[in-house]
Amino acid sequence: MRLICLLMLLAFFNTGATKENHATRESSVETKSRFAMLDDVRLLANGLLHLGQSLREFVQKTKSEIKDIFQKLNVFDHSFYQLSVVTSEIKEEEEELKKTTSLLKTKNEEIKNLSLEINTKVNGILQERSGLKTKVGGMEEKLSGLTKSVISPEQLLEITAFKAVIEAQEKNIQTLMSTVQEQQEQLKHQSKRIKSLEEKLSYENFQETAEKPERSNPRAPSLFEYPTNMSSNTSTDTYDFPMDCHDVFNRGARISGVYSIKPNQSDPFNVYCELTADGGSTVIQRRQDGSVNFDQTWEKYENGFGDLESEFWLGLKKIYTIAIQNDTILQIQLEDWKGEKRSIKYSFTLEGPSSQYTIHLRQVSGDLPNAMANHTGMKFSTKDYDNDNDDDFNCAQNYTGGWWFNACGDTNLNGKYMQVRPKGPADRRSGIYWKPERGNAYSIKSTKLIVHHATKADSSFH
Incomplete structure (x- = not known):
């Protein structure tokens, strides 16, 4: 009986010791686990801190870049406005240039037509002149034949008057020819001026020409001498x-x-x-x-x-x-x-x-x-x-x-x-x-x- 009680007491102590050892082991594992979690939290906190600093630097850098972009946009807007103003002025000048060019072309065509008409008239006058010369030659032959025969005074007067008329017509034709030639020269000169003006107008950028020196004309009357044309x-x-x-x-x-x-x-x-x-x-x-x-x-x-x-x-x-x-x-x-x-x-x-x-x-x-x-x-x-x-x-x-x-x-x-x-x-x-x-x-x-x-x-x- 005593032996049985002693065995039961030993068994009880063994059971208590086992439970105590088991509790001790569990508390040690829990302590280690807590330390491990604190290390992870610290690492995570450091990572988040670095991430926050990086984000802050990124935000500041982004703000600076956005500010630069806005400044460049303002400069671009101002440049675009100036460009639009210059473009509108260029368009106005281009429209005026087109109008002037079309007008000059019309005038040039009119001058060409007039020149052709004058040439036609000149050719007609030349033909008439040659015909008149032929007639005058025939009349001179007739006159020379008539002088050999007996001619009445009335016929002589009529022939003389007719010859004077022919000479006057010849002079008129020569005057008309010189006038026509002068007109042709003027038309040529005017055509050259129009062509020169067209070349100037077609030039893209007008350049300011240097001032002409004062023209010295020895024949022009001075401001301080008396005129010679006072009648x-x-x-x-x-x-x-x-x-x-x-x-x-x-x-x-x-x-x-x-x-x-x-x-x-x-x-x-x-x-x-x-x-x-x-x-x-x-x-x-x-x-x-x-x-x-x-x-x-x-x-x-x-x-x-x-x-x-x-x-x-x-x-x-x-x-x-x-x-x-x-x-x-x-x-x-x-x-x-x-x-x-x-x-x-x-x-x-x-x-x-x-x-x-x-x-x-x-x-x-x-x-x-x-x-x-x-x-x-x-x-x-x-x-x-x-x-x-x-x-x-x-x-x-x-x-x-x-x-x-x-x-x-x-x-x-x-x-x-x-x-x-x-x-x-x-x-x-x-x-x-x-x-x-x-x-x-x-x-x-x-x-x-x-x-x-x-x-x-x-x-x-x-």
């Missing part, structure tokens, strides 16, 4: 000069040209008088081909320069002596590069040298928009005598030529002459231009300024 019916006394071109007209002259006048008891000087059925006008400025350089000094603009038969500026002193005699009208006549001609008239007064030739204008008529409204009351300015009402900018020096500038203003008819039509606003502004305060700017091909007495029609304009 005796314009004055009874060699020193009795007319006061102006209106006085030249009243004395009987009817042909436009250079005359000597003596206004307001000044020294006599030459002017170009434009004489029409209505009277005489004095031309004070003319631009037509760029043969004279208008970028001159104050002294030149005061005394005058150029060629009275071509391009010239009469001179402020002379214009002043003409303008103070009567109520004077200033007429400005302009022609643009499309061949359109317009004009405008002003009631015109000019102050003397002491006020730097201040101009006063009031529009009285015309089909040209008023671009001189901003210039009235202004003093005359040149590159060496700045009166342009702008302290920081010399308009005459930058835009060339002398004019009544008002902070440069809306027009300059003494600017640089362009040999070809200006392409853009900047080119138009640097040449001869006319731009009213409200309206389109005109690029001018030729100009003419004339002064004459005010008439009742001018004074009745409102």
Whole structure:
């Protein structure tokens, strides 16, 4: 009995020890498992941290790249806008070029047809001439035969008259032939000019040509010498000069040209008088081909320069002596590069040298928009005598030529002459231009300024 109890007690202790050992082993495995999980969490945390930093760097880099892309897009938009503006200007110039080219082609065809017609007429005239020569030869033979026989005086007179008629016809034919030849030469010259102009128009980019030097024509009358074409019916006394071109007209002259006048008891000087059925006008400025350089000094603009038969500026002193005699009208006549001609008239007064030739204008008529409204009351300015009402900018020096500038203003008819039509606003502004305060700017091909007495029609304009 005691043995049985002892065995049961040993078995109990063995069972407890086994359970204790088993519990100890389980706690050791659980501790190891927890440490392993912490290591994995740390590795995962480090990986996530590195991933976050990489993502942050990637986001910052992406933001910088997006910012650069937006800046490039802005530059592209601005460039595209400028390109569209230039493209529209090129399209406008191309349309005008096409119109001008088609017009020139039409004119060239007309000239060719006219030349063919003239050649046909010339051939007909030559045939008639040869026929007339044959007839004259036959008549001469008949005359020689008749002279051998007895001829009555009446027949001799008739034959002589007939011969005179034939000689007159021969002279008329020769005159007609010379006229036809001159016309053919003119047509050839005009055809060459049209072809040259077509070549210039077909050139893609117009290049600004150099200014032509002032043309020296020894036969053209100077501004300071007396004209040689004054007829005796314009004055009874060699020193009795007319006061102006209106006085030249009243004395009987009817042909436009250079005359000597003596206004307001000044020294006599030459002017170009434009004489029409209505009277005489004095031309004070003319631009037509760029043969004279208008970028001159104050002294030149005061005394005058150029060629009275071509391009010239009469001179402020002379214009002043003409303008103070009567109520004077200033007429400005302009022609643009499309061949359109317009004009405008002003009631015109000019102050003397002491006020730097201040101009006063009031529009009285015309089909040209008023671009001189901003210039009235202004003093005359040149590159060496700045009166342009702008302290920081010399308009005459930058835009060339002398004019009544008002902070440069809306027009300059003494600017640089362009040999070809200006392409853009900047080119138009640097040449001869006319731009009213409200309206389109005109690029001018030729100009003419004339002064004459005010008439009742001018004074009745409102």
